[in-house]
Amino acid sequence: MADDENTVVITGTSKVGTSQPDTETEANATLEASAVTRPTTSRVRTPPPIGKKTFDTLPTELKQSIISNIWRPTDLRNVCLVDKELHEVAVQFLYESVALDLGSANDTKLAAFLSSRNIGLRWMRVLRLYLANVEDTCNQEVQATFATRMILEMIPRDILEEFSWCPWKNFSADNLILLYKTQRKMTWLEVMQLDRPFATELKADFIKQHNLFDHARRLAVYPETRETLEHSRIFIENTAEKLEELILHPHFDIGGSHSPSPNRIVPRELNDSATGHGLLTGTLFAHMLPFDKCKPFECLTRLRLHCINMRYCASTWCKFVDFQKMEHLRVYQCPAAETLFGELSRAQNLPRKLRVLEVQHQDNEENEALLALDGLLCLVSGVEDLLIDMQCVKALPGAAGIASHGKTLELLSIHGSNDPLGSISRTSPSEHAELVYDTESLDKICKAAKSLKQLSCAWPERSIFKAPTSDWTAFETAVSSLHDVVTLHISSWPTNKSPAHLPRIQYETLLQGYATQLFHSFASHTIDTALTGPPATGAVSTDTGLPRSRLRLIAFGISDSVYERADSQNQKIYLRSSCIDAEGLKRIHATPIGWCLRQFVEPRSEVLETTLSRHVTMPVRDGEHSSRWGDDDDA
Structure with a gap:
């Protein structure tokens, strides 16, 4: 687009499912004013020369295809403000997925967002609601419930495909009834804890009067009480024929025998035993009893299990779930998961097209789960x-x-430690430090997985003050051979062994220098490969004409942020950028970037979204005088 005073720069960034709430609400008010008050001739178009193609002369379909590659919400907002035509094209991508924080002073901006003149509302397909992170939480849930009611009343009918209530709080049953009445084409359904029982009312009215389950293909079940178990059973039973993805995450109160909670369920009653089915399996899948004669889910290809004891029910799950069709399997903190891996290693249950495998587990003293997982990795293919x-x-x-999947592997995150679940590793190495591959094993993985785009693992110990060790250099050489890697996550920190740890600002400055060196190392390794061997697969540098590395993000540490859209203080992410040195030459530079922003700058960084069980603090000292250089006193 080459108009003199109205040039719009359309960047080739990528799009992520959610947009930040402050940007979203501000954009809504601006878009409303743009659509109503701005004249349609806000831009004077100069007629192009005869026979010359410009962006203005392209068909609307091509403009939509171009704008669909813009992922950052602020860039989409800027495109919307160009003129009415681009506004109508770009607004559908800006509003496709909306995330809002409720229960704060920003709720006053919802009036502009829900205005009938906002043409973007009809393009909304995904709506995620969060509780705002505020200091004063008094009556916050009541305010958020009212704001949710207002949103569900004002948005157009039958447009949502997915609705999520993200905090682990009770959701209003009245709001849920309104959602089911007004949005009957949702493909994603959630069963969560409500503020009052709802299963009887749901079974009596909604199944007969509304087409609630006609479009449902994905189901997330979060049972916490016996009422939610019955609620979940209704959903599973009515979506069984078309269900493609199932998420099961029970969150029961399993306190001791003297627990005062009326919803307490002891593990012996909840889980399967050697003599019979437990409350969880026997209730959720009651319509399939007896399991020996049941028909498995026909379309189920994605399964995610949380905190389910598999000791006596692994073989039962293999009866009503056809694991041979499984493409995505995620197992989080399921006791006795080794029994499930053992069942999957049998010929009649072995997945044939497994593409995604995610395991988070606390093993026993014999490491039975690790051995069973190694066996399963050697049997399946195409991960x-x-x-x-x-x-x-x-x-x-x-x-x-791992190397056996080298031809197909694109994302690899391998972490392990000898410490129990939930412990916090401090700055100095200990017996519970995160395990690190030996250089021979890592080199074997890197040589096999040439198509790897994202890598996350711990690296050998290295001092923040001294030159890299031989092990660190070997890791750097092995990973530099991965020419397609885009995101590199190093979960361990360079050590800070000094009489008094450096303040945060000094440590981060040195760490930024190390990140810049890594970017240089990857770029120089790619150029050396191009000069001595086959051309690399990276993009070609305009300065030298040689291939350059595709590495764009380097992250250190492990995020400890529970609020998923808040930046962590224990993880630093650096973006490959460029700067001009004192001699006027362009140099590679590592620019710090936030966790939230990086998903809009580089979408191929979802490896950083994985929640790891360990928390490793940055080896710095924080305090009142932590930003002073040369301050040797401990804060």
């Missing part, structure tokens, strides 16, 4: 995303099993 996070293990998963 593209592999994420493993193990606690209480003596070694990491075998390199041979």
